[in-house]
Amino acid sequence: MVRPWPRAGLALVLAACLLAPSSGMRRESPAVAGYVTEQLTVVAGTYLQHRSQALVQKGDRERRATPTEVQGVRISPTLVRSQERAVRELEIRNRAPVDGGPAYTGARTRLDGGRAFQTGDRITLEAVEHTEIRYGGGKVTQAVRRRFVFRTRGEQITMIAERVLDPDAHPVNDPPGADR
Known part of the structure; x- marks a missing residue:
């Protein structure tokens, strides 16, 4: 026969186990609608492009201004300043795959496999960046995983952060020593 106090203690422990969340029942952030994921992928791809x-050497052509909005999605002033700094550094560094080699003649960047999840007012997009830089008769290709963070306020979405997920990656379109 079980005494009343141990029985109450056993019932209390059992109830606590049932109420505690299980690590096996981890909740994932809800996925974002497909059209929003596509829109954010275009925004992030434009930013990297x-x-x-x-x-790429431009000759006498003027540099295009850094976009502050793409497809209705704003880019935060902090990211715009960071982008302008990165573009200036990339324009003055050696624009060839090897010192003294043929100059880059074309560049194309696209994002694939974008997955977006929302937590509160933040949307996180993770995608693989594919960059192809052409020079002379050759090309350099690279694939790098990146994360982009967007903030939502009502209907307005703003890109607020971007970083490389691969710790050993050195993207050709990131300035030397970029803290990503």
């Missing part, structure tokens, strides 16, 4: 173009 602008940097890739800085590697």
Whole structure:
């Protein structure tokens, strides 16, 4: 026969176990609608393409201004300043795959496999950046995983952060020593 106090203690422990969340039942952030993921992927791709173009000699053509909005999605002033700094650094560095080699003649960047998840007012987009830089008769190709963070306020979405997820990656379209 079980005494009343141990029985109450056993019932209390059992109830606590049932109420405690299980590590096996981890909740994931809800996925974002497909059209929003596509829109954010275009915004992030445009942001990176602008940097890739800085590697290509332009001759007398003027540099395009850094976009502050793409498809209705704003880019935070902090990211715009960071992008302008990166573009300036990329424009003045060696624009060839090897010192003294043929100059880069074209650059194309696209994002694939974008997955977006929302937590509160933040949307996180993770995608693989594919960059191809052409020079002379060759090309340099690179694939790098990146994360982009967006903030939502009502209907307005603003890109507020971007970083490389691969710790050993050195993207050709990131300035030397970039803290990503």
